Amino acid sequence: MTMEKGMSSGERLPSRSSQVSAAKITAKELETKQSHKEKLGGFVLVHAGAGYHSESKAKEYKHVCKRACQKAIEKLQAGALATDAVTAALVELEDSPFTNAGMGSNLNLLGEIECDASIMDGKSLNFGAVGALSGIKNPVSVANRLLCEGQKGKLSAGRIPPCFLVGEGAYRWAVDHGIPSCPPNIMTTRFSLAAFKRNKRKLELAERVETDFIQLKKRRQSSEKREGREELETSTLICALTRQAQGFEPATSVLQVNALSTMPPQENDAGTLDTVGAVVVDHEGNVAAAVSSGGLALKHPGRVGQAALYGCGCWAENTRVHSPYSTAVSTSGCGEHLVRTILARECSHALQSEDAHQALLETMQNKFIGSPFLASEDGVLGGVIVLRSCRCSSEPDSAQNKQTLLVEFLWSHTTESMCVGYMSAQDGKAKTHISRLPPGAVAGQSVAIEGGVCRLESPAN
Amino acid sequence: MTMEKGMSSGERLPSRSSQVSAAKITAKELETKQSHKEKLGGFVLVHAGAGYHSESKAKEYKHVCKRACQKAIEKLQAGALATDAVTAALVELEDSPFTNAGMGSNLNLLGEIECDASIMDGKSLNFGAVGALSGIKNPVSVANRLLCEGQKGKLSAGRIPPCFLVGEGAYRWAVDHGIPSCPPNIMTTRFSLAAFKRNKRKLELAERVETDFIQLKKRRQSSEKREGREELETSTLICALTRQAQGFEPATSVLQVNALSTMPPQENDAGTLDTVGAVVVDHEGNVAAAVSSGGLALKHPGRVGQAALYGCGCWAENTRVHSPYSTAVSTSGCGEHLVRTILARECSHALQSEDAHQALLETMQNKFIGSPFLASEDGVLGGVIVLRSCRCSSEPDSAQNKQTLLVEFLWSHTTESMCVGYMSAQDGKAKTHISRLPPGAVAGQSVAIEGGVCRLESPAN
Numbered sequence: 001m002t003m004e005k006g007m008s009s010g011e012r013l014p015s016r017s018s019q020v021s022a023a024k025i026t027a028k029e030l031e032t033k034q035s036h037k038e039k040l041g042g043f044v045l046v047h048a049g050a051g052y053h054s055e056s057k058a059k060e061y062k063h064v065c066k067r068a069c070q071k072a073i074e075k076l077q078a079g080a081l082a083t084d085a086v087t088a089a090l091v092e093l094e095d096s097p098f099t100n101a102g103m104g105s106n107l108n109l110l111g112e113i114e115c116d117a118s119i120m121d122g123k124s125l126n127f128g129a130v131g132a133l134s135g136i137k138n139p140v141s142v143a144n145r146l147l148c149e150g151q152k153g154k155l156s157a158g159r160i161p162p163c164f165l166v167g168e169g170a171y172r173w174a175v176d177h178g179i180p181s182c183p184p185n186i187m188t189t190r191f192s193l194a195a196f197k198r199n200k201r202k203l204e205l206a207e208r209v210e211t212d213f214i215q216l217k218k219r220r221q222s223s224e225k226r227e228g229r230e231e232l233e234t235s236t237l238i239c240a241l242t243r244q245a246q247g248f249e250p251a252t253s254v255l256q257v258n259a260l261s262t263m264p265p266q267e268n269d270a271g272t273l274d275t276v277g278a279v280v281v282d283h284e285g286n287v288a289a290a291v292s293s294g295g296l297a298l299k300h301p302g303r304v305g306q307a308a309l310y311g312c313g314c315w316a317e318n319t320r321v322h323s324p325y326s327t328a329v330s331t332s333g334c335g336e337h338l339v340r341t342i343l344a345r346e347c348s349h350a351l352q353s354e355d356a357h358q359a360l361l362e363t364m365q366n367k368f369i370g371s372p373f374l375a376s377e378d379g380v381l382g383g384v385i386v387l388r389s390c391r392c393s394s395e396p397d398s399a400q401n402k403q404t405l406l407v408e409f410l411w412s413h414t415t416e417s418m419c420v421g422y423m424s425a426q427d428g429k430a431k432t433h434i435s436r437l438p439p440g441a442v443a444g445q446s447v448a449i450e451g452g453v454c455r456l457e458s459p460a461n
Numbered sequence: 462m463t464m465e466k467g468m469s470s471g472e473r474l475p476s477r478s479s480q481v482s483a484a485k486i487t488a489k490e491l492e493t494k495q496s497h498k499e500k501l502g503g504f505v506l507v508h509a510g511a512g513y514h515s516e517s518k519a520k521e522y523k524h525v526c527k528r529a530c531q532k533a534i535e536k537l538q539a540g541a542l543a544t545d546a547v548t549a550a551l552v553e554l555e556d557s558p559f560t561n562a563g564m565g566s567n568l569n570l571l572g573e574i575e576c577d578a579s580i581m582d583g584k585s586l587n588f589g590a591v592g593a594l595s596g597i598k599n600p601v602s603v604a605n606r607l608l609c610e611g612q613k614g615k616l617s618a619g620r621i622p623p624c625f626l627v628g629e630g631a632y633r634w635a636v637d638h639g640i641p642s643c644p645p646n647i648m649t650t651r652f653s654l655a656a657f658k659r660n661k662r663k664l665e666l667a668e669r670v671e672t673d674f675i676q677l678k679k680r681r682q683s684s685e686k687r688e689g690r691e692e693l694e695t696s697t698l699i700c701a702l703t704r705q706a707q708g709f710e711p712a713t714s715v716l717q718v719n720a721l722s723t724m725p726p727q728e729n730d731a732g733t734l735d736t737v738g739a740v741v742v743d744h745e746g747n748v749a750a751a752v753s754s755g756g757l758a759l760k761h762p763g764r765v766g767q768a769a770l771y772g773c774g775c776w777a778e779n780t781r782v783h784s785p786y787s788t789a790v791s792t793s794g795c796g797e798h799l800v801r802t803i804l805a806r807e808c809s810h811a812l813q814s815e816d817a818h819q820a821l822l823e824t825m826q827n828k829f830i831g832s833p834f835l836a837s838e839d840g841v842l843g844g845v846i847v848l849r850s851c852r853c854s855s856e857p858d859s860a861q862n863k864q865t866l867l868v869e870f871l872w873s874h875t876t877e878s879m880c881v882g883y884m885s886a887q888d889g890k891a892k893t894h895i896s897r898l899p900p901g902a903v904a905g906q907s908v909a910i911e912g913g914v915c916r917l918e919s920p921a922n
Contacts, residue, residue: 114630125834127801131592131765132627153837157660157667160757160797162764166593167628169575169763199618206618296621302630303623304592309771310800320833336621339771340588342803372781373586376614 042076050383062432065421069430082288105294116308122287122316131308277330289314305335311345333382379444383413410451503537511844523893526882530891543749551601566755577769583748583777592769738791750775766796772806794843840905844874871912
């Protein structure tokens with residue numbers, strides 16, 4: 001803990017997103033900055049969701065990613081645990097009204113906020129998670145507290161401490177452990193309420209159109225039977241119904257209502273972005289990962305997505321025998337797709353192979369888009385941020401006897417876009433980026449992947 | 462669906478439970494019975510928990526396993542889906558007041574029943590789960606309904622159907638889908654209430670002893686500081702406290718209260734057994750798996766265990782390219798241990814290697830007891846039932862041109878005991894067995910494993 005560390009920050013690579021292959025990591029490794037020798041090192045990578053980030057809001061998304069990175073780095077520099085640093089990043093992301101986590105989360109069918117969050121510690125391999133949690137401003141804090149309490153060992157009378165709590169029970173546990181409650185009206189923002197009302201109208205219209213369609217079809221079939229005519233084409237019926245749906249939205253709504261969960265959102269549509277998350281590595285090479293989500297817009301109350309589920313929302317594993325790399329992963333996107341592919345753990349395992357970039361690309365292509373578990377899906381929507389680190393000997397021409405912690409970091413997504421930020425302890429400020437699929441690539445069928453490398457240097461033990 | 466099937470049932474192997482190795486499957490394969498040609502074939506394996514099954518209740522445990530097998534086979538013979546057959550078995554297991562699932566489940570800290578259950582379909586790879594669900598007699602029915610609804614595709618306005626619901630939201634969804642609610646007092650049995658009261662008393666005593674211990678230790682330390690004496694040994698303090706604890710249970714309680722969740726239960730202690738589950742294969746080779754649990758005794762409200770979690774409670778995958786075997790798995794035991802090892806999926810993957818018995822044994826030893834994710838645990842408690850099937854050519858000397866579906870089934874546990882039952886569609890009745898660790902083996906550190914083979918024969922396509 002008293003070792004002196006220096007870190008060179010990695011440069012983000014130019015985007016080479018592609019459906020088949022992507023840019024090989026050749027990030028420029030900057031010289032070690034020695035200006036903050038007294039502070040401890042570390043690295044953080046965050047995301048503000050894989051989904052669709054409008055150009056007009058790009059500034060806000062980047063800004064919150066930047067602040068989240070700074071919070072995590074402050075913790076790492078002060079010698080905090082990797083789990084506390086990753087929690088600090090998540091709290092910042094949850095507190096933003098622009099992300100779909102904590103404050104400003106998507107509202108469910110009843111207009112309520114129910115959050116999922118989880119955290120994993122690469123050193124102890126402990127895990128904490130909450131699902132469908134209401135009334136707590138920072139769900140990740142409860143997940144982190146569950147992880148911490150779990151590390152203390154058994155409860156009174158030898159009871160096994162819980163690692164996953166949901167609903168009212170999770171809320172009670174949080175309050176009993178000193179985490180303050182938060183009135184629901186404070187967590188609902190102007191944007192999330194507007195998105196809820198708009199989505200509710202679309203849903204009502206969709207349900208009315210669907211009901212009318214079924215009835216009209218029945219009437220036409222009955223009439224055709226009598227008159228011996230051919231059955232009308234579906235498109236003709238929809239046109240007829242769209243004309244009927246006066247008083248609702250215009251004809252284009254018929255298309256819009258069929259894609260509420262996957263279509264690019266309107267401006268100010270805060271409700272359509274997804275999960276936020278972060279991965280960190282501290283100056284000793286310990287990794288941690290966390291994730292937090294308000295879930296899908298208009299989800300059924302009680303629905304729990306990947307952000308709360310072990311192996312699906314986040315993963316962190318320190319290096320050990322037969323695992324040369326420490327790895328940390330956080331996922332985002334359509335919860336059901338990420339759950340059924342157990343994507344966080346899948347990525348973590350893949351990252352033990354030599355070429356991190358190739359391993360992640362193949363995982364996204366073969367274990368996510370091409371997964372037999374999602375064979376019936378039209379498009380597979382998600383994104384991941386990953387980092388892996390390993391100790392390696394310092395450069396031969398180095399005058400000082402130093403050990404190097406090499407950190408490779410990547411982000412990859414099949415959604416239209418993904419907003420990320422990253423920062424090393426020696427950087428004055430975080431770098432942020434909105435990664436987008438290249439023109440012509442189809443969301444749900446194509447993979448974008450980018451990343452970089454940074455280096456933590458320290459005297460030999 | 463109209464093919465004529467015959468099935469030979471497998472004989473259970475004699476127990477060769479062992480800490481290091483176990484019996485190789487060489488089950489006697491009986492001759493095909495042709496007496497029920499008109500009925501469809503299939504096979505089911507169920508369990509009534511890995512934990513501790515007292516000799517005095519062996520009859521009840523075996524009886525409910527038998528009935529569960531019969532229910533599943535009736536469904537398979539009638540041509541039902543594998544998921545409906547496995548649900549039928551689970552409903553029977555849940556309805557028993559002797560199992561810790563559905564009726565008679567463990568009560569939580571507040572004296573309430575909150576159930577977890579999940580189901581997976583090997584054909585569609587769909588999954589349905591509920592967590593911390595109250596007020597529904599058969600949680601597995603809700604999980605199965607979620608799976609069925611999920612298979613219908615998107616909801617109105619393109620919303621993605623949920624596959625995992627918890628708490629109040631899960632209850633509302635169930636009732637909205639026509640599943641009747643059940644008053645809590647009906648699900649609480651005389652046994653579960655007695656176990657709750659007994660455990661509550663132990664907990665209160667443990668907490669009082671712990672509080673007193675801390676206070677006494679502080680006083681002694683303070684007094685030693687003044688008098689310059691050595692610190693008293695913990696054992697001396699506990700003895701002193703045990704004498705103090707008049708009005709509570711006798712001294713032995715000091716030991717008992719430290720093992721509420723892992724110690725063998727008293728007679729009639731319905732609250733200490735675990736999860737129930739089943740795996741089936743139908744006449745076409747489709748597999749399904751399900752699991753249901755009332756969770757740990759005196760768990761925190763909202764705690765969700767492995768029975769609700771994807772990859773942890775159950776797994777089912779039909780054969781496909783690069784996966785020669787269809788596999789189905791259901792787990793039982795300490796939820797937190799099964800979650801952190803994602804044991805159901807781990808077993809399923811291992812079962813693709815040639816020797817099923819060896820693969821399962823190695824998985825239980827290396828990926829469960831020896832898992833780095835459970836390195837800090839004193840003992841690792843769990844059990845699994847698995848089956849795998851594959852089509853193979855009929856015997857060369859067979860006069861008829863038949864195809865054979867070979868079904869291998871196994872159970873393995875690290876707990877004191879595990880109660881299982883199994884049956885083929887051609888059997889007149891189910892076979893049941895309480896598997897126990899061999900004398901001298903230590904629960905949580907040793908593996909018992911047994912199994913058998915059966916054969917489904919059918920005319921070539």
